[in-house]
Amino acid sequence: MASITMVDALNAALRDAMADDERVLVFGEDVGRMGGVFRVTEGLADAYGTRRCFDTPLAESAIIGTSIGLAMRGYRPVPELQFDGFSYPAFEQMLSHLAKFRNRTRGQVAMPVTIRVPSFGGIGSPEHHSESPETYFAHTAGLKVVVPSTPDDGYSLLRDSIASDDPILFLEPKSRYWARAEVELPVSRPPIGQAVVRRAGTDVTVVCYGPMVATALEAAEIGAEEGWSLEVIDLRSLVPLDRDAVIASVEKTGRCVVAQEAPRTLGFGAEIAALVQEHAFWRLEAPVLRVTGFDTPYPAARLEHVWLPDADRLLDAVERSLDYGSS
Amino acid sequence: MASITMVDALNAALRDAMADDERVLVFGEDVGRMGGVFRVTEGLADAYGTRRCFDTPLAESAIIGTSIGLAMRGYRPVPELQFDGFSYPAFEQMLSHLAKFRNRTRGQVAMPVTIRVPSFGGIGSPEHHSESPETYFAHTAGLKVVVPSTPDDGYSLLRDSIASDDPILFLEPKSRYWARAEVELPVSRPPIGQAVVRRAGTDVTVVCYGPMVATALEAAEIGAEEGWSLEVIDLRSLVPLDRDAVIASVEKTGRCVVAQEAPRTLGFGAEIAALVQEHAFWRLEAPVLRVTGFDTPYPAARLEHVWLPDADRLLDAVERSLDYGSS
Amino acid sequence: MNTTFTLQAGPVPDLEPIQVLRPDGRLVDDPRVDVQLPAAEHLAMFDAMVVTRALDQEHVNLQRQGQLALFPSCRGQEGAQVGATSALRPVDMLFPQYRELGAWVVRGVDPVGIGMMWRGSWHGGIGLLEAHSSTMSIPIGTHALHAVGYAMGIALDGDDAIAVACIGDGATSEGDVHEALNFAAVFDAPCVFFVQNNQYAISVPVREQTRSASIAHKAVAYGMPGVRCDGNDVLASYATMREAAAYARAGGGPVLVEAVTYRVEAHTTSDDPTRYRSDDEVESWARLDPIDRYRTYLRAIGVLTDDLEAAAVERGKCAATRLREGIYDRPDGDPLELFDHVFAEPTPALVEQRAELEAEIERADD
Amino acid sequence: MNTTFTLQAGPVPDLEPIQVLRPDGRLVDDPRVDVQLPAAEHLAMFDAMVVTRALDQEHVNLQRQGQLALFPSCRGQEGAQVGATSALRPVDMLFPQYRELGAWVVRGVDPVGIGMMWRGSWHGGIGLLEAHSSTMSIPIGTHALHAVGYAMGIALDGDDAIAVACIGDGATSEGDVHEALNFAAVFDAPCVFFVQNNQYAISVPVREQTRSASIAHKAVAYGMPGVRCDGNDVLASYATMREAAAYARAGGGPVLVEAVTYRVEAHTTSDDPTRYRSDDEVESWARLDPIDRYRTYLRAIGVLTDDLEAAAVERGKCAATRLREGIYDRPDGDPLELFDHVFAEPTPALVEQRAELEAEIERADD
Numbered sequence A, B: 001m002a003s004i005t006m007v008d009a010l011n012a013a014l015r016d017a018m019a020d021d022e023r024v025l026v027f028g029e030d031v032g033r034m035g036g037v038f039r040v041t042e043g044l045a046d047a048y049g050t051r052r053c054f055d056t057p058l059a060e061s062a063i064i065g066t067s068i069g070l071a072m073r074g075y076r077p078v079p080e081l082q083f084d085g086f087s088y089p090a091f092e093q094m095l096s097h098l099a100k101f102r103n104r105t106r107g108q109v110a111m112p113v114t115i116r117v118p119s120f121g122g123i124g125s126p127e128h129h130s131e132s133p134e135t136y137f138a139h140t141a142g143l144k145v146v147v148p149s150t151p152d153d154g155y156s157l158l159r160d161s162i163a164s165d166d167p168i169l170f171l172e173p174k175s176r177y178w179a180r181a182e183v184e185l186p187v188s189r190p191p192i193g194q195a196v197v198r199r200a201g202t203d204v205t206v207v208c209y210g211p212m213v214a215t216a217l218e219a220a221e222i223g224a225e226e227g228w229s230l231e232v233i234d235l236r237s238l239v240p241l242d243r244d245a246v247i248a249s250v251e252k253t254g255r256c257v258v259a260q261e262a263p264r265t266l267g268f269g270a271e272i273a274a275l276v277q278e279h280a281f282w283r284l285e286a287p288v289l290r291v292t293g294f295d296t297p298y299p300a301a302r303l304e305h306v307w308l309p310d311a312d313r314l315l316d317a318v319e320r321s322l323d324y325g326s327s
Numbered sequence C, D: 001m002n003t004t005f006t007l008q009a010g011p012v013p014d015l016e017p018i019q020v021l022r023p024d025g026r027l028v029d030d031p032r033v034d035v036q037l038p039a040a041e042h043l044a045m046f047d048a049m050v051v052t053r054a055l056d057q058e059h060v061n062l063q064r065q066g067q068l069a070l071f072p073s074c075r076g077q078e079g080a081q082v083g084a085t086s087a088l089r090p091v092d093m094l095f096p097q098y099r100e101l102g103a104w105v106v107r108g109v110d111p112v113g114i115g116m117m118w119r120g121s122w123h124g125g126i127g128l129l130e131a132h133s134s135t136m137s138i139p140i141g142t143h144a145l146h147a148v149g150y151a152m153g154i155a156l157d158g159d160d161a162i163a164v165a166c167i168g169d170g171a172t173s174e175g176d177v178h179e180a181l182n183f184a185a186v187f188d189a190p191c192v193f194f195v196q197n198n199q200y201a202i203s204v205p206v207r208e209q210t211r212s213a214s215i216a217h218k219a220v221a222y223g224m225p226g227v228r229c230d231g232n233d234v235l236a237s238y239a240t241m242r243e244a245a246a247y248a249r250a251g252g253g254p255v256l257v258e259a260v261t262y263r264v265e266a267h268t269t270s271d272d273p274t275r276y277r278s279d280d281e282v283e284s285w286a287r288l289d290p291i292d293r294y295r296t297y298l299r300a301i302g303v304l305t306d307d308l309e310a311a312a313v314e315r316g317k318c319a320a321t322r323l324r325e326g327i328y329d330r331p332d333g334d335p336l337e338l339f340d341h342v343f344a345e346p347t348p349a350l351v352e353q354r355a356e357l358e359a360e361i362e363r364a365d366d
């Protein structure tokens, strides 16, 4: 077993995917010669040539638009958008075409495009480099949204995404890029659409994904000292959503807290809350509580730690859930 | 009292706003010479000159980007994006700048920009002309979202939007453009941020906005024959949201159904459901049920009536709410 | 075919459009291109133009009868569309906007599949892909990037097909078209940008769309060749596209072609063009009708006879009849199909929602 | 100031950049522009360049000491930035990207307000607006549209200010820059697009960014004048911007200026440029240093003396000290301010969330 980071795991996944299928192409800004600003594409141009891993001009709409054309031609593009906030210029291509192409062609043309987006906050970046774009994509019919939280899942989910015939927004939690785990590659984890219980518990279900998984586990650890048993569910993909796993857990615990970095209004927590109250109505002993960023623009680096949800904010919600109605 | 359409009301609002404040500018594709594809800007170029109402080249990002620059210069731009689906190219300008400018400048630079977007479906249009983009905007901190449902609100809310110092997505329900009402202009209705009870009732609260208000009222009418008393709440603005009005109604009825045209996942109904279960938890006798479009691309014209929520779909949810737990 | 013009990246294009036939149908003196075509090819193009016109009119009729939701006529643009498409090989991939009826006729697309788009039966049109055309694209300018990506794929494959991005004068203002031109040039993609400058983007005239001396001039910004042709002259359109396609196919990289033409009808059947242009203007362009011009020429050189013209008209009628029969009161498709093509496999949410709609339909049927 | 070049919409720009000073600091023979400046103006520019360099270095130092999150150096670009900005009037509105330290120095912006951006105290920089500069803009190319909108507003007001969009070579690939150039031309907006072609967009060299013969050549696509200048020659940058600004101010419409220069340092302090360029290349450009060149010239014409140069260096030190004192261990702002500027008035949701965060902070303080 080797100790590897998520960057290592993602890089290996790209390498192996390119080795297995020569129709896999990797491109974007600074991904070739430089290996990406986070080094996720390091060495791919050397290993597979600049035909298959190349730098593009600085234009995100073009990166996604040409991915669509390449997919029509039978390729499996794995474009990178350099940061979450720079996915916005490609929004029209994603919503109006990538998401709709299969449907528009009655299934004749698939869009096996995996868009890698270093996402979320927490690493002291400048403006536009710490956005949580998942709502925009998850609300868009025809797009899948995958969010790994660990190196092994990074590898396994990225391989599965590239192998999938559907367009996938693969949101990589930057703040977890350098966290290490013991993993033997290649590794295979549950498929896209299956959540994983990261920690079993009986008192409160904590639903989370991406960067919030580590926060939830930390909270569970601290909570245990208070005698609270938290069950931490890592969604792994938002579309498709493993609703059954969430409901099963809430049927057990009767309480649910959902955590996201995104601003509260219409963050993914809203969808979880809506679903849980609908499908576990009688079982709920407290409302589903949302632990979120705020409805403000993401702050500058020095203030982000205050703004981002942390174990304390999460535990406060857990406590409110446990105390609900008793005060 | 004159019988006017929403198009008439919006046109009058633009006229009066331009008369009252010469810093108000109206521009976009085909809004000048032609008066807009829906004739909402009809006659403005004649009345106020092509300096203040003018056609732009075909480029939505530029329409919003230049609106930002004009706002910095002290103007109050009221750009039109021709259809919902063509707001997507302007997404980066809206999210990365329009929404963030005031915050970035610590309040020094306001963005009094009202973006008019003919929105939603139901009028037999081709692809991309029937989208429900409200989630994208409502989730974005720094944007307000206003959705009128009647001619008088069209007038009043558009005047208030243009007078506001905040950036506003003003989503006009195309399917209500030609519905008539007796209105004496100018008319003043409750301000942005205040919901209105369109029909009082005691059994189930129906939360809706824009095109779904008429559907909800129709359902309430039919439901009354079944002996169901529906309270119809027209949100009028999604940001700011009149949560108090919704909660007050649910405290009374104990049941809530929320209706939207948008696909279900992360549609505005998710936010309403999340808030209602959080703030009226003990009072709820059934889960908040969502009446929505489906998680598919919006269909072609001949199938849209099947896809769109109608009174029947709404009443089915009402019935499920009323029967909840009793079966 | 001989030509005295050469496609070249760098210099400013000639403002004078390439022309083969004068408006009166006679050959221009000293043309920059020399088109020697077999009679059969001439007749095929003439036929396609006549069929296009007939189908165009039948769409308009069907729309007036409430059978179509909308229709964007290509009347007046048949020369540009038929000429350019006829110069391509069948495997060259078209990326159309929505007003490309003439191109689809050349490619033999069943008109019913086109009419279904405008009826609102399904998005994008049916049967286009089989004819090496992408589906119709409504978000202006966006599909130019698909053409470039596809062309990059062709180059990666070492194939000698090309991709053709069909866009309008209005589209050239969109950021996506800029990005497409730039990517195409940087990656030497075998892509021809075929711009039909029909003078309008809905109500906005091209002079308010750009201050570029011409659309073709924009090629300078990308280091690619740009060329203008008379789009109402089917032979000029043919010859120009043939040169452009050959250039791209030979590995020269992309080319920007501007076909100068005119949209004689309204933007779509919903539009009222009297709001933004004069009858005089329309009439002056109507006098430049591409079919009339070509007919005069083909008659003069003896290729087109009364019989052959009657046959073309007949084929137009047949096509129109086929369209009408396939579209009139056409039953709607199964709404449950809406859940079938969202993903390769429906998600649990889609399975559930499909069942909901199914139940709803059953309820309604009761 | 005399010039023998004229800004003109239409023709392809001269590939040879306008130069006043040769790399060795001597005047070029027969320059296309003739810059006769009073000694005081020369010295002000020299000062600004020296101060910029000193501040630039101090930012890098502070970043290495963990005081800044990040810093994008403008080393090597001082000639372009100081020259161009010095040619403007104080009310001419700048729309900077993020690497515009030299421009802000000319405008007298307090360096602490710039350092606060890079420390991560607040977005966009503080004190820029007061100096008629918009805030820093990170989404590449986007702010070019703000400049155009602002310039449209100037024209509507009948004012004689101009707007200046400062963008990079990489930015020219973005759709927004295309749309900005096009809108500016169509609306005759008094806007100068000032492109610092520093040869790289992070790791991507400009030859992979575009096939245009030069960035200035892109002007042809918009029917506006395009002009190249030597960006490492402060006097050429000054003279070129002065012409461009005069043209725009006089109602001529927009101008595209390309300053050919080089980013001598890494893209930002996070970047490792050895991955994509050679030391030789960097050294060959470092020999074209704009400050050295200007110093040699000013010494030769007797404007710059030992004392005056020492004074400039001293001002650089003062500025650096001011930056360091204002930034080092600077306490963070009140996080509750995050709720104050979302809207003119906070919404009920924001009021509630503010209270939540306040309570959380109090809890943490306990």
Ligand SMILES: Cc1ncc(C[n+]2csc(CCOP(=O)(O)OP(=O)(O)O)c2C)c(N)n1
Binding pocket: B029, B058, B060, B082, B086, B089, C097, C099, C138, C139, C140, C167, C168, C169, C170, C171, C172, C198, C200, C201, C202, C263, C267
């Ligand atoms: C992104 C986008 N914005 C706006 C529209 C609305 N619209 C439909 S056609 C059209 C004009 C297109 O003009 P042009 O490109 O010249 O093509 P033409 O219709 O003349 O063939 C506009 C503005 C659209 N379809 N897509």
Ligand SMILES: Cc1ncc(C[n+]2csc(CCOP(=O)(O)OP(=O)(O)O)c2C)c(N)n1
Binding pocket: A029, A058, A060, A082, A086, A089, D097, D099, D138, D139, D140, D167, D168, D169, D170, D171, D172, D198, D200, D201, D202, D263, D267
């Ligand atoms: C829309 C967008 N995409 C990507 C980035 C990431 N990024 C930051 S700087 C940069 C390169 C910019 O190059 P250029 O315009 O030449 O300016 P320079 O940094 O050389 O001054 C990139 C790709 C960004 N900031 N914005």
Ligand SMILES: [Mg+2]
Binding pocket: C168, C169, C170, C196, C197, C198, C199, C200, C201, C202
């Ligand atoms: Mg046109």
Ligand SMILES: [Mg+2]
Binding pocket: D168, D169, D170, D196, D197, D198, D199, D200, D201, D202
């Ligand atoms: Mg650069």
